[in-house]
Amino acid sequence: MTLRLHNSLTGTKDEFQPLENRHVRMYTCGPTVWNYAHVGNLRAFLFYDLVRRHLRVSGYRVTHVMNLTDIDDRILDQAMHAGTTIAEFVKPYAQAFFEDMAALRAERAEHYPRATEHINEMVDMISTLIENENAYIADGDVYFRIASFPKYGELSHLDRAGLKAGARVAADKYEKESVSDFALWKKAQPADERIGAAWDAPFGRGRPGWHIECSAMSKRYLGETLDIHAGGVDLMFPHHENEIAQSEAANHATFARVWLHSEHLADATGDKMSKSAGSFTTLRHLVNAGHDPLAIRFFLIANAHYRSRVRLSPEALHAAAEQVRRLREFADRVNRTSPSGADDGELARKTADVRAAYRDALDDDLNLPQGVGIVFEHIREANAALDAGRVGPLNQASLLAVIDDLDAHLDVVRAEEPGLAQEVERLIAEREGARKTRDFARADRIRDELRARGIALEDSKEGVRWRRIAPAG
């Protein structure tokens, strides 16, 4: 099967074909660094990670750009209150974003452009739009003239005539020609100067509107036409719609050929997780509550398909952690096996089928949950074969390949575990001594102590194994 992706523009799963052979240009909407990212944001970012990983697995070279929005109204407000410049205010949150991404094992994008470092590109694009009469200046602000772009609304399939009258459309504060026209540039206010949020431009000193950064920066790093543009569903309108209008009006070229949108993460009550609504959870919250970042990663990308809503719950997180544990357990076991007998032909055939089915699941609009199910089913059979000693050298190699296939997307199995503390080794040896003298009370006491500290012991024919678990209690 070839890769098919659900394109929001067409509303169907379409066969994916980049413009340039074997090379994909992808732009994804990154964080606005005005606060810590919440796990809903992180779900979208890990979705981008899944896309790029599967593209690479599929043999493409990927140039992936993810922006950091380091100027917007919220940042201005917060910096103003904090009495700092926007650059200073944003710093810890930008750093936290990269820390979160690393903790969740997201691959790094090729570029992480920041809005404030690309003011020139934005000014150039706005100038072009003004020249083309797609934009106009009104009292020092610059607006995009939606009436000049007939395709407007094509992505979100919104009929502007049907918009709820007055819904969240602020009363005309400026001299806009139409309420739907959106700001490309906002005139500098005296307070903006104090916090480093104003720049010179031919059309007046000010700061960029929200949408223009993505149009300008994607062009700078990826050219006029993107193969893939991704983001959360809530960005479809107006953000992505506005990006299309700006870019296509300025460049006279298709902006993005495939649009991917990931669904929301809901909070425990089932409502959308949202900062403004006050109900959101950060990665830090979950980690402090004892959740393993890798279990969180699994939950966010493999518990449900990216286009369906998921509800964050302790039960779901626990189930994810158990699945990660089971995968690691299996990989470890296959690694430890020293195959003695001949290969099992039936097992070999099934393993090959599973690898193909897994690949097909991912090719079908990145259906990782289905892929995971396919692999787990095989793990049960493989474990049974392992129990029966029916695993030969080729079987072993192909079982490891199944795990590698899965881990190319999941990346939770090979992630290294912390080293074994010398004290733990000493305690294990001590317990072995006790067991040899059949002093089981002492042996059990040592095992219980380790368990309380998050180390589980397992006795097997090959010796004592240990692994990290959530500390008891």
Place this chain on the structure above:
RNA sequence: GGCGCCGUAGCCAAGUGGUAAGGCAGAGGUCUGCAAAACCUCUAUUCGUCGGUUCGAUUCCGACCGGCGCCUCCA
């Protein structure tokens, strides 16, 4: 009001016009000094409700009930 999504076992969840993957939780068993891990068995005659199309529908169509999203802060 406009546009759209969802409703599958106790929980999470995949899925197909031909008779329900997988995981978690739970019960019993094998193995073990006891455990753990692993495996085996069991846990939805049924996919929100009611109609329709069809030889056959969870899957297509319609209505209804329930939950949710977007309609210029938002991943």
